[in-house]
Amino acid sequence: MTDDKQIKLYATHPHPCSYFGDREAKTLFIDPDANISTPVYSELSRRGFRRSGVHIYRPDCGDCKACIASRVPVNLFKPSRTQRKVANRNSDLKARISDSPADNAYALYEKYINSRHRDGDMYPPSRQQFDSFLGQGSEASQYIHFYLAEQLIAIAVTDVLDDGLSAIYTFYDPDFPQRSLGVYGILWQISRCKDLALPYLYLGYWIRDCQKMRYKTDYKPIELLMSNRWLRLN
CATH class of the missing domain: 3.40.630.30 (Gcn5-related N-acetyltransferase (GNAT))
Structure with a gap:
């Protein structure tokens, strides 16, 4: 992968899994301060990474392989x-x-989360959450x-x-x-x-x-x- 030797990878400590209440998860993510070009981002996507806000990440949960790109x-x-x-x-x-x-995107997002995802980890919605998740592309x-x-x-x-x-x-x-x-x-x-x-x-x-x-x-x-x-x- 282009420039992969210059990209730092970090792993989180175990944390509660967002999908299964009885499991812990770990996440591998790219250095958020790295300058990731579109070609490198594309190659990371082919390797199963995703983006959320400024973070490009991939599950790294040991024996659990439930999350499949x-x-x-x-x-x-x-x-x-x-x-x-x-x-x-x-x-x-x-x-x-x-x-x-x-300009009215957050109002739509807030209405959506309040209606459809009151039981999820994105509830309650906030402007800061929206900006960090979707506003920072x-x-x-x-x-x-x-x-x-x-x-x-x-x-x-x-x-x-x-x-x-x-x-x-x-x-x-x-x-x-x-x-x-x-x-x-x-x-x-x-x-x-x-x-x-x-x-x-x-x-x-x-x-x-x-x-x-x-x-x-x-x-x-x-x-x-x-x-x-x-x-x-x-």
Whole structure:
């Protein structure tokens, strides 16, 4: 990997796992002060790393291998009947791409977390939390704002890599449950990859035994990074 000898890696102490209450986790992360170029970030993504705020990290939990990096080979992707309906249902939305979040992005994020994730470690939301998690992107970051007429109803945060897009996080107005905006955000990014001639959409970690992280295999075929190899599941 380019410049990997100059990159320092750090490991956290064991801490409570975000996905399983009876387990401890450890995280390997890149020196947050390192100047990570897009080519290096892209290679790190191919090796299973993810970004959260300024941190690029990967689980390093010893015998537990539950967190498996996933990506969609977009040119092979075949939407299900339900996914096609979601795309059609949201065909009236307009997407606007920006290098920074809109002024009212935090209000939307706060509403989303308060409605959908009151039982998670992101609750209660705060402006500082939002800024550190989503407001501090990398040079590769983009914010996809979805508007219904002039009303902002969803934002997908994505990073542009050499070989794809990395779906960082999507949040949306919970007052529109019939639109399945989380699903639509992924479908839109798959389409965007095709437009940019990028072969993959990186979806983050698939966790088989965690319901909120299991959805990634709904997008098929999917590739999972297992034993340092990307394996395709149809």
